[in-house]
Amino acid sequence: MSYTPTRSDFDQYMTPNYSPQQVxxxxxxxxxxxxxxxxxxxxxxxxxxxxSLGHCHPVLVNALKEQGDKLWHLSNIYTNEPALKLAKKLVERTFADKVYLCSSGGEANEAALKLARRYAVDHFGEKKDKIISFSQSFHGRTLFTVSVGGQPKYSQGFGPVPGGIMHAEYNDLDSVRALMGDDTCAIMVEPLQGEGGILPAKPEFLKGLRELCDQHNALLVFDEVQTGVGRCGTLYAYERYGVTPDILTSAKSLGGGFPIGAMLATDNVAKSLAFGTHGSTYGGNALGSAVALAALEFIDTPEVLEGIEKRHELFREQLETINRKHGVFQEIRGMGLLIGAQMTPQYEGRAKDILPLAIEEGLMALVAGPNVLRMAPSLVIPESDIVEGMARLERAIEKFVAQA
Known part of the structure; x- marks a missing residue:
């Protein structure tokens, strides 16, 4: 019997933790x-x-098909060639010496936090367990990562949550100093806050965090789940800042649409993730690793990375042109192809109202919190699609302003 699902089937058969668009x-x-x-x-x-490469990019499709005819999954009882090739590539292109592969950004951050605490226990004892993160940060949906994330709405109702977690203010080094001590084992930070509003870190802020970690024998953990693999114009955003973390997490663009995550660490730190301390059943499976390697190798080229900056400027120019006509944005910010447009006080908290209007005009966009319209398109989106997409966005904003 043929069956074509409808949007109402979501409400009937799936848990109500999402509210997808009608299309x-x-x-x-x-x-x-x-x-x-x-x-x-x-x-x-x-x-x-x-x-990261749009939909059905031939490089990723070919990698998926080729590996699909060979080997999909073995578990961590065995290793496999695609996982080893991916890990080697990540080590060669970053500060890291070791790679742990998993299935998502949340898993990568969970592993990073567990490693940070385990490292502290191994080297300084169990009393060195405090983790500092930042208000409005987002690090995943596991109980540990949602607690480290600085948005209480995501952890409310799931208590008791893990302890030993403190939140400072993003881009405010003094607020970190006030919490920092010899019992601090790690600082976790996004080089650009994604869900918190597309807010880039100030260079002096990240450099100050590095210095504080060095002073207090703490680890600096960069959550690059959203900013990594070309998203910000370099392979990883830490390269733009000249600040090297001890641990880095990666996902999202890494798989180009295939679920995969990675935690990268220096040799000294990685030793604490000893045999049996952590694991992931699907992590490092051959199919995902093959697709991620293809995505990584394609993105990690001058042509793609330099093109991201060119596209960023086109997005910014187009948004500024729209704003001169309609005056809905207070600030346009971001790095590379992670761009946010903050609403003016007149339209405070109403960024989400633009999304269904954009759908009507044939455009898909995002929000980052209630007050920021977010765009995170393919890293190789044609410039003609940017221009046409912005024309559709302008028509949606015209409707939005008329309805306000």
């Missing part, structure tokens, strides 16, 4: 999508900064 995309190519009725959309959402 159901069924096909994608490049930076464009088509729904069940054949309507076309330009994709500025990028699967929340995941679809």
């Amino acid at each position: 159901i995309p069924v096909r994608g190519e490049g930076s464009r999508l088509w729904d069940q009725k054949g309507k076309e959309y330009i994709d500025f959402a990028g699967g929340i900064a995941v679809n």
Whole structure:
């Protein structure tokens, strides 16, 4: 019996923790999508900064098909060639000496936090257990990562939550100093806060965090789940700042749409993740590793990385042109192809109201909190798609302003 799912089926069969848009995309190519009725959309959402090469990129499709005919999954009882090739590539291109592979950004951050505490126990004893993160940060949905994340709404109702976690103010080094002590084992920070509003770190802030960690024998953990693998114009955002962490987490763009995550660490730190201390059943599976390696190798080229900055400028120019006409944005910010447009006080908290209007015009976009319109498209989105997508966004904003 043939069966075509509808949006109402979501409400009937799936848990209500999401509230998806009314359209159901069924096909994608490049930076464009088509729904069940054949309507076309330009994709500025990028699967929340995941679809780094758009939809069905031939490099990723070929890697998936080739590996799919060979080997999918073995578990961590055995290793496999694609995982080893991916780990080697990540080590060669970053500060790291060792790589742990998993299935998501949340898993990567969970591993990083566990490693930081284990390292502190191994070297300084159990009393060195405090973790500092930042208000409005986001690090995942496990109980540990949601507690380290600085948005209480995500942890409310799930208590008791893990202890020993403190939150400072982003880009405020004095607020970190006030919490820092010899019992601090780690600071976890996003080089650019994603869910917190597309807010880049100040260079002196990250450099100050590095110095504080060195002074107090604490580890500096960079959450690059959203900023990594070309998203900010370099392979990882830490390169832009000249600040090297002890641990880095990666996911989203790493798989180009295939679920995969990675935690990268220096040799000295990684030793504390000894045999049996942590694991992931699907982590480092051959299929995901093969796709991620193909994505990484394609993105890590001058042509792609330099093109990201060019596209960033085009996005910014187009948004500023729209804003001169309609005056809805207070600030346009971000790095590379992770861009946020903060609403003016007149439209405070109403960024989400633009999304269904954009859908009507054939455009998919995101928000980052209630007050920031977010764009995280393919890193190789054609410039013509940017221009056309912005024309659709302007029509949506015209409707938004008229309805306000």
